Amino acid sequence: MITFKKGNLRIPKWNRKVFLVAGGTTGYKKFFPEYKLEELVMIAFKQMLEDNDLKMDPLEVKGLINYCAYGAFADHFQDQLLCEAKVHDYLGLEPLYNVGIKAGGATGGTTVLNAAMAIASGYADVALATGWERMDEVDTRTGNFYISTAACKDFETRLGRIYSSYYAPMANRFAWAFNVSEITRAKIAVKNRLYACSSPYAQQPGKHTVEEVLASPMSAYPLRFLECCAMSVGAACVLLCDEKTAYQLTDHPCEVFICGGTHTLRVADRRPMDIPLLPNESPGMYKELSKEGSRWPGFESFLAARFAAWLTYRMAGIYDPLEELDLVELHDAFTISDLQTYGDIGLRPYGREQEYIESGDAYYGGKCPSNLSGGLLGTMHAVGATGIFQSAECLWQLQQKYDKFHGDPKIWKKWGKTKPRDWQSLQIPKASKQALWVSHAGVGSHVTVGILRKSW
């Protein structure tokens, strides 16, 4: 059983405030022969420097950078060890120090966390967080095998060689424990893929029905193909600063709060423990939660996500996430991981996760919409870029720039697409103040929870 000692629960505290001021991204594709990896990163980097209305010339902004954090999930995919050295050189940032970050699916969020720590500590005034993945050098089944080596190679990898088979048991257990219909999961896929229709960067937009999702081919029962993200190629980046520099660069910076949590790589090894309660939860509220013989976190929940939220909410002074957050970008690599996370981060109490979808809260126009970017299911999961892309989307939403970055026909054209005639803006209201994003690895082995707070 995991029991916390005093030091384990210290709330992280920046030595000085950290801000996010700009973001950039490429479009995402399953197969991207048009560009080499470093060329894609350059395209995202240029968008970040040139298109975010910063108050300095792009090369002047570049001249302020003094630390770089680079996220990439798997050297297998890039087939290039020390890929960060190659990218760093290509961006023309020598001899600034750079560090490569690897935290599975949470690589993007962890990269932002690393850059934020550089700012908070005073090592840097301006830090670049960039991530990428090139998953098109091998066929899909081989890509799935590569990813499955991020399960325990001795005791899990050979039992599936695909990550959907490690999430699918959770989906079955979750449905059994909390009486959840697969229609709820299908609605998540329908929602996120629909929102991807508004994004020029999206890889898998689609106007699907629940019936289509449930009729799509099975990957691992009960997860269908339309409930799973796809192999992606692309890159994203964000720029982090100290307070003084942030306001020199923009009148619309967002303050950053971000923490992480972990749990065993093997779900098998997750011993039952007491639930760490979020600020708005009370002792005893989960007493009757589980059926006899169940355990927490079991296969239904993620300690890593709960622990990251536990820390970040206290760091940012969030009491009730559903009331205080205006947007969330969650790690919907699979419909089930999205659904499970609602309880972990307190959008609903455990056991009532499905209400977040069924109530309409999760939809555009709802109380706290999720994955308006299209998420991983609809838009992208170029793994190392994902948590960075999500933070850029949160920034643009809070800055009221959704239309600028998603509605401009030139951006659609840039990625070989035509802006749809029925394009719909998914801009959240002007009064919105805070957005959250979750970056998630393994079957919940690493999770970061970040919050952006409008600071103007």
Add this chain to the structure above:
Amino acid sequence: MAKKKQQTKFIGQVTKIRQTEPRTVIEWPRTLTHIHTYGMLSPFFQGLKEGKLKATFCPNKKCSEDRLWLPPRAHCPDCHTEMKWKTLRNPVIGKVYAFTEVVYAGTGIELSTPYWQIDVEIPGLATVPKSYLLYGKPYIEMKVKAGFRTDKPTNTVLDYYWVPME
């Protein structure tokens, strides 16, 4: 007559071009063999070939964890004491905790698809190990019995499986 100068020869395979539009894309084939040790967990894999399911336990009486570990660990994560081995008594009976039917598997899969992957609760264990059902259709709380591939073992975790009790 001047001796011919020795030249460096190309001894590789000519790289195949897969496409030239919109950009040139080449193939870079390779085959690899990794040499991997089972380390201090070697007795577990040896045990499977002998029809034994071996778990480990922490012998430190002061340690808060007194249950068995399967997958085994060589060291206790709580107090760092070197673990000891215990062979579970046959027949090993467990209950299905979670399951999936693997339909689409990654490259190199060694089990014929579709098959049922199951996570099994075993009395006395701190853990819920993952394995597969040899035949039948699982459901949560279904009773299952461990079996072993002692004839033609694979030398991997696939050397044990479960069969329905009913």
